[in-house]
Amino acid sequence: xxxxxxxxxxxxxxxxEHKLAVGIDLGTTNSLVATVRSGMAKVLNDEQGRSMxxxxxxxxxxxxxxxxxxxxRHQADDPRxxxxxxxRFMGRGLQDIAHSxxxxxxxxxxxxxxxxxxxxxxxxxxxxxAEILKSLKGRAEAALGGDLVGVVITVPAYFDxxxxxxxxxxxxxxxxxxxxxxxxxxxxxxxxxxxxxxEGVFAIYDLGGGTFxxxxxRLAKGVFEVLSTGGDSALGGDDFDHRIYCWMLEAxxxxxxxxxxxxxxxxRAREAKEYLTTHDNAPINxxxxxxxxxxxxxTTEIFTEITQTLVSKTxxxxxxxxxxxxxxxxxxxxxxxxxxxxxxxxxxRAVAEYFKQEPLNNLDPDKVVALGAAKQADLLxxxxxxxxxxxxxxxxxxxxxxxxMGGLTEKIIPRNSTIPIARAQExxxxxxxxxxxxxxxxxxxxxxxxxxxxxxxxxxxxxxxMVAGAPRIRVTFQVDADGLLSVxxxxxxxxxxxxxxVKPSYGLSDDEITTMLQDSMAHAKDDAFLRALTxxxxxxxxxxxxxxxxxxxxxxxxxxxxxxxxxxALAKLxxxxxxxxxxxxxxxxxxxxxxxxxxAARRMDQxxxxxxxxxxxxxxADSALGAAAGEEKQ
Amino acid sequence: xxxxxNYFALFELPTTFELDRAALDSRYRVLQAEVHPDRFAGxxxxxxxxxxxxxxxVNEGYxxxxxxxxxxxxxxxxxxxxxxxxxxxxMDPEFLMEQMEWREGxxxxxxxxxxxxxxxxxxxxxxxxxxxxxxxxxxxxxRQAHAEAAGKVRELMFLEKLLSEVDDALADLEDA
Numbered sequence: 001x002x003x004x005x006x007x008x009x010x011x012x013x014x015x016x017e018h019k020l021a022v023g024i025d026l027g028t029t030n031s032l033v034a035t036v037r038s039g040m041a042k043v044l045n046d047e048q049g050r051s052m053x054x055x056x057x058x059x060x061x062x063x064x065x066x067x068x069x070x071x072x073r074h075q076a077d078d079p080r081x082x083x084x085x086x087x088r089f090m091g092r093g094l095q096d097i098a099h100s101x102x103x104x105x106x107x108x109x110x111x112x113x114x115x116x117x118x119x120x121x122x123x124x125x126x127x128x129x130a131e132i133l134k135s136l137k138g139r140a141e142a143a144l145g146g147d148l149v150g151v152v153i154t155v156p157a158y159f160d161x162x163x164x165x166x167x168x169x170x171x172x173x174x175x176x177x178x179x180x181x182x183x184x185x186x187x188x189x190x191x192x193x194x195x196x197x198x199e200g201v202f203a204i205y206d207l208g209g210g211t212f213x214x215x216x217x218r219l220a221k222g223v224f225e226v227l228s229t230g231g232d233s234a235l236g237g238d239d240f241d242h243r244i245y246c247w248m249l250e251a252x253x254x255x256x257x258x259x260x261x262x263x264x265x266x267x268r269a270r271e272a273k274e275y276l277t278t279h280d281n282a283p284i285n286x287x288x289x290x291x292x293x294x295x296x297x298x299t300t301e302i303f304t305e306i307t308q309t310l311v312s313k314t315x316x317x318x319x320x321x322x323x324x325x326x327x328x329x330x331x332x333x334x335x336x337x338x339x340x341x342x343x344x345x346x347x348x349r350a351v352a353e354y355f356k357q358e359p360l361n362n363l364d365p366d367k368v369v370a371l372g373a374a375k376q377a378d379l380l381x382x383x384x385x386x387x388x389x390x391x392x393x394x395x396x397x398x399x400x401x402x403x404x405m406g407g408l409t410e411k412i413i414p415r416n417s418t419i420p421i422a423r424a425q426e427x428x429x430x431x432x433x434x435x436x437x438x439x440x441x442x443x444x445x446x447x448x449x450x451x452x453x454x455x456x457x458x459x460x461x462x463x464x465x466m467v468a469g470a471p472r473i474r475v476t477f478q479v480d481a482d483g484l485l486s487v488x489x490x491x492x493x494x495x496x497x498x499x500x501x502v503k504p505s506y507g508l509s510d511d512e513i514t515t516m517l518q519d520s521m522a523h524a525k526d527d528a529f530l531r532a533l534t535x536x537x538x539x540x541x542x543x544x545x546x547x548x549x550x551x552x553x554x555x556x557x558x559x560x561x562x563x564x565x566x567x568x569a570l571a572k573l574x575x576x577x578x579x580x581x582x583x584x585x586x587x588x589x590x591x592x593x594x595x596x597x598x599x600a601a602r603r604m605d606q607x608x609x610x611x612x613x614x615x616x617x618x619x620x621a622d623s624a625l626g627a628a629a630g631e632e633k634q
Numbered sequence: 635x636x637x638x639x640n641y642f643a644l645f646e647l648p649t650t651f652e653l654d655r656a657a658l659d660s661r662y663r664v665l666q667a668e669v670h671p672d673r674f675a676g677x678x679x680x681x682x683x684x685x686x687x688x689x690x691x692v693n694e695g696y697x698x699x700x701x702x703x704x705x706x707x708x709x710x711x712x713x714x715x716x717x718x719x720x721x722x723x724x725m726d727p728e729f730l731m732e733q734m735e736w737r738e739g740x741x742x743x744x745x746x747x748x749x750x751x752x753x754x755x756x757x758x759x760x761x762x763x764x765x766x767x768x769x770x771x772x773x774x775x776x777r778q779a780h781a782e783a784a785g786k787v788r789e790l791m792f793l794e795k796l797l798s799e800v801d802d803a804l805a806d807l808e809d810a
Contacts (some may be wrong), residue, residue, distance in 0.1 A: 019676075150675070178649075179675045180672065180675065190757075316809065323805055376672075378671070380675035382675075391663065392670075393670075417693075420686050420693065421694070422690045480671070481686070481689070543678055545676075550681070556795075593679045594680055596680050596681075597680040600678060601680075603667075603681070604688055608665060608669065608688070611665065611667065612664060
């Protein structure tokens with residue numbers, strides 16, 4: 001275990017020290033990790049010099065776990081225990097998964113999220129994803145020679161709350177401190193915009209292995225502002241493979257194949273797709289375990305024809321995103337292509353045709369997301385100076401609403417609202433003496449609740465009995481900068497203030513995560529305890545450092561007594577951080593947080609006042625840059 | 635400055651319907667650059683919570699101030715006129731007749747999938763809205779006729795809703 005360095009209270013703990021932070025692109029097909037070194041974002045390779053880690057996890061008979069290329073090699077001979085494209089299952093129920101019958105897994109329907117039965121037991125997609133993240137974490141720590149302070153993990157912009165929560169849970173399970181969940185197209189825009197010093201309105205067309213995103217951003221000096229986003233979280237390169245697979249079965253007249261043969265056919269389909277990027281036709285020859293043979297030639301024409309509906313399925317969200325931004329195709333200065341699947345010529349053609357311009361392909365479509373995430377991680381870790389940074393304003397991709405009478409939805413937070421955002425809604429009772437109220441939160445654009453995704457169902461209890469319509473229950477929906485929802489409720493008339501925080505029904509409870517953590521540590525029980533303690537210590541150390549920096553900068557905001565209180569709480573924490581009582585450590589941390597609450601508020605007020613005051617001088621120059629946004633829609 | 639400061643004060647703009655859009659945009663960015671949660675990723679829980687509250691408030695203020703209808707409603711609210719609470723007030727019959735005509739036009743164009751007709755309605759509607767917002771600005775800023783302005787705002791709510799329906803109809807036609 002690394003020794004923790006504790007600075008004397010009042011001294012800032014090496015403020016200019018470079019903090020180790022990475023960006024992770026947790027992809028459907030491949031995952032990458034990147035970091036910023038000497039001001040340059042670089043993808044970190046494995047020991048064999050390979051940058052892409054296939055997002056494949058295999059549970060072996062001896063209880064060990066393989067991730068990446070080694071696991072991928074066994075996807076045909078051990079399909080049930082080799083999980084590929086697990087991202088498609090994140091935050092999803094069995095009924096949500098397309099072609100689940102064609103997949104070789106033994107699915108188990110579980111409340112909230114589907115599970116997969118493997119020889120190592122029943123696994124949640126969160127656990128499988130955590131294995132991929134652990135592998136990347138190990139790679140990064142080996143390459144950088146130290147523990148990571150934090151990570152930025154990218155998610156498809158069109159991921160809903162359940163899928164985001166699942167991703168964050170996976171990171172927690174992998175022992176990573178998530179600085180931010182970052183939308184993939186936004187990450188790409190950061191990498192592209194910073195490298196090319198671009199200004200203007202750009203479209204990011206991101207077709208990955210299993211997800212499609214379109215984001216419209218305004219890039220101005222130091223500001224990345226997402227105007228709108230759209231997409232399809234179940235559409236990607238995999239679907240093109242599947243079309244080829246179906247075509248092969250038909251063209252070669254193959255009877256429904258076994259799980260193993262199906263996997264091999266899918267592999268060939270993928271190879272053929274990639275081959276067609278640079279060739280006009282792809283011969284496919286294969287002898288199946290069933291004894292049947294495949295000997296067909298896939299031409300560019302056939303490929304284009306059988307995937308035409310998929311291509312146009314990407315153009316619909318593009319149109320919608322442009323409309324939401326109040327823009328037309330010719331308002332777009334450039335279209336940045338992201339994701340390996342955008343290499344397909346028919347995609348390039350369709351995008352060029354729609355936007356009437358050649359798309360931009362000057363960044364590696366496989367790496368651009370990881371590179372942008374690395375830059376954002378570097379910024380969030382505090383490694384950049386204030387005159388060399390940027391501001392990122394992102395949006396929520398799907399509307400949040402509530403179920404009302406008759407199974408209809410009432411929108412509370414419309415899609416494409418800039419986050420963080422909060423909205424409050426007042427509820428009342430419809431029966432005399434009613435003491436509980438059911439609230440159902442959904443996400444999606446459709447009018448019927450049944451057509452939207454159910455995020456959370458909860459009951460507000462303990463409402464003081466009053467006549468119908470008298471209680472006023474104020475429910476606040478808060479979406480944070482990760483795009484995650486939390487809900488709190490208050491009864492305002494009676495003065496009874498009860499506050500509940502609701503976790504979406506598709507997320508895992510903290511207990512479940514703890515159990516998974518313990519399970520993964522089954523081989524060494526003591527490790528689980530030590531690890532939890534280490535986590536708390538790292539957290540405590542972060543808190544100490546942040547408080548010291550704050551005191552160093554703004555001690556004048558405190559009177560002597562307040563300062564004394566904070567110093568004491570700080571000294572106490574510095575003392576117990578050495579001990580091995582995790583509970584005491586956590587309680588001492590809470591005490592320090594309480595002691596600094598008011599201080600935090602004053603610091604914020606001060607910085608706002610300063611910023612606005614400084615602004616007056618430079619406003620004239622800046623307002624020329626800040627071109628007014630497009631027409632406002634009501 | 636605190637979290638409950640009104641949006642005009644927050645953005646240091648005069649409390650008027652007329653708006654310096656460039657100043658609003660630039661102050662929005664300055665404020666977010668200070669308070670955004672990305673600035674506090676390594677801070678204490680208390681600071682991170684505070685940052686989220688502030689960033690939320692700044693986003694909400696920006697949204698309300700930059701949209702003329704929301705800005706007008708907010709201004710009237712500050713003056714003690716709750717536009718929503720008086721929803722039941724009778725509308726001007728002439729305005730209601732006009733509404734019927736607009737709606738008939740939209741329905742007909744929609745049924746006939748007549749893109750040109752819808753675009754024409756869209757253009758005329760935008761024109762009407764602009765003129766009405768000018769009028770509203772005068773009522774609020776010059777004449778301080780808040781009760782009368784509240785009535786106009788209610789009418790504008792109808793027209794904005796109609797405009798968004800025309801937008802939807804246009805979108806449906808384009809997608810077809």
